Amino acid sequence: MFRYVVPLLAILASAACTSLPPVRLADSTSPPPGPIIERDSLSGRALTTIDVLSFNVEGLAWPARHGRAPSLAQIGKILATLNSQGKAPDIILVQEMFSPAAVRALTNAGYPYHAWGPTRTQGRQSSSHDRVKGPKRWGKGEIGLHLVGSGLAIFSRYPIVAASSEPFGTQHCAGFDCLSNKGAQHARIRVPGVPTPLDLFNTHLNSQAASRVPPARHGTAQALQLVDIADFLATQAAEHTSAIVGGDFNMAGTPDRLARLEQTLGRYTMVHRFCAAAGSPCHVGLSWDGDAPWEDTEDLQLYRSSANLVLTPIRIEAMFDGAVGQPRLSDHDGLLVTYQLDWPAPL
Secondary structure, X not given: OHHHHHHHHHHHHHHHXXXXXXXXXXXXXXXXXXXXXXXXXXXXXXXXXXXXXXXXXXXXXXXXXOOOHHHHHHHHHHHHHHHHOOOOOOEEEEEEEOOHHHHHHHHOOOOOEXXXXXXXXXXXXXXXXXOOOOOOXXXXXXXXXXXXXXXXXXXXXXXXXXXXXXXXXXXXXXXXXXXXXXXXXXXEEOOOOOOOOEEEEEEEOOOXXXXXXXXXXXXXXXXXXXXXXXXXXHHHOOOOOEEEEEEEOOOOXXXXXXXXXXXXXXXXXXXXXXXXXXXXXXXXXXXXXXXXXXXXXXEEEEEXXXXXXXXXXXXXXXXXXXXXXXXXXXXXXXXXXXXXXXXEOOO
């Protein structure tokens, strides 16, 4: 076990140097400009769109990763340039924002509002049930100590009017993922001109092979974390608001786990599945192979409409995927979804 002490202490020292700026919520003294809102004369409904990017930025610190600072800085610069041109995604759900370079890059990306997920020392408020059974794998990171926080953050062009977060259960992790205080994050965002706010949720589930433990063990951890997410959604998502859940679900190549995800979050529709359906109004700007493209990616978004505000994915595409002007700067592509929002227009 002693051969793990030096790298673990190095990670802890690096984590101690990573500090987050204060959460920045809505300031009524500086209302932002809103999106363009149209009215459909046939349906009598008002329409607008928002873009939501989910992006694992690979912001790990040494010794887990080294040399990431230049790529992270470039991510921040590209987003800042797009923001200055009014072309950046309206909302970004970020995962793996661990290192000082990652925090610096994203907080300088031009978004006026931001909130953070669970910190390294944040405890769970809700009760948790069951656990990953069997002896702890001390040599695989299950040391009962979080060395970093969740790495979760939400950045928004529009005001964040409320924010909260909750770590997963203390024994709902497996392998090296236990070194991070993973969990779920919520931000309630008010889009100017839209009559009801929108609930955004961000998460990052236990990894598979990267956790360095057997599939049965990291599979159990993911199943328990899904229950934690469902509980968090139930307490934070208001019945009268529409909601979007995004993040790195670490379920690529596991149809059984994806089925459990959809079953556990039963009120939420997976964007990939909606956009892949015959006759869908959603334009697909991704290269998909096969009939189940949601099985080929770790990065997903799900959504739920309310009676007051209907969400419809109308475009799904990638950012930072190696295309012109979008260099691949992480081990994940960014998943960008454009949603149409519509609601009854006042007479």
